[in-house]
Amino acid sequence: MRRTKEDAEKxxxxxxxxALTLFSRNGYSNTTLAMIGTEAxxxxxxxxxxxxxxxxxxxxxxxYSQEPLELLVAEARGTALPPLATIERFVARWFDLLVxxxxxxxxxxxxxxKTELTDAVAATLKRERKLTRSMIGTLQELLVAAQADGSVxxxxxxxxxxxxxxxxxxxxxxxxLFAPRLFNLGKxxxxxxxxxxxxxxxx
Numbered sequence: 001m002r003r004t005k006e007d008a009e010k011x012x013x014x015x016x017x018x019a020l021t022l023f024s025r026n027g028y029s030n031t032t033l034a035m036i037g038t039e040a041x042x043x044x045x046x047x048x049x050x051x052x053x054x055x056x057x058x059x060x061x062x063x064y065s066q067e068p069l070e071l072l073v074a075e076a077r078g079t080a081l082p083p084l085a086t087i088e089r090f091v092a093r094w095f096d097l098l099v100x101x102x103x104x105x106x107x108x109x110x111x112x113x114k115t116e117l118t119d120a121v122a123a124t125l126k127r128e129r130k131l132t133r134s135m136i137g138t139l140q141e142l143l144v145a146a147q148a149d150g151s152v153x154x155x156x157x158x159x160x161x162x163x164x165x166x167x168x169x170x171x172x173x174x175x176x177l178f179a180p181r182l183f184n185l186g187k188x189x190x191x192x193x194x195x196x197x198x199x200x201x202x203x
Contacts, residue, residue, distance in 0.1 A: 012050045015040050017103075019061045024106035027114035028058060059124050065107035068097050070131065076138050083145035084152060087165065088197050090139070094169055095189035098176070105177070112174050136162050143200070153203045161200060168196050 018040035022031045033054055037044045051057040076090050097104045111128065143158035152161070172192050176185045185192075 011046050015042065015047055015050060016061055016064050019057050020065055020103055020106050023058065023061060024109045024114060029116055055123065059127065062107055062124055065103040068101060068104050073135055073138050076142065082151065083142040083149065087139065087142050088193065091169065091196055092193045095185060095193060098173060099186045099189060108173055109177050113177060136166050139165050152200050155203050165196065
């Protein structure tokens, strides 16, 4: 029976989902294509049909699982909300995605806790750094606008405040993923959002 494009895409997504599960559980180095094939229910043949090698699959996994973050950045750039409200929505949605979207959460688990930053993942790191710069740049633009409308004091440079927002988001993310019993992010996400927003409005 001839496979359709829809069948091929379903196979590709099933491989990505299996790889996402194993990379987040075992790490990049300790996950083989054979293991991914077993998890997905395929031989290695279909994997090589869709991906050149493990690094190519790794890039696809992170690109797929971080689509919500890229959409969040795009929404922040295109919304009609006031700039400070846009930042608050961005922060709140970040925490919501961590708690509620397993694939999004696993992408951070893979990057922060389960991957050795070697030449083998250089292309992935380049992509992630580009996404980070885009995120910080978006926050900076919003903070410039928030300072212009008076909702954020002009006592600190907007580029510093943008870095503050980003590092606080990443700090909470890494702390929770590293020690999930340390605090309940599902219950405390409102607290973290509120405190972060308060810090932006202090003179």
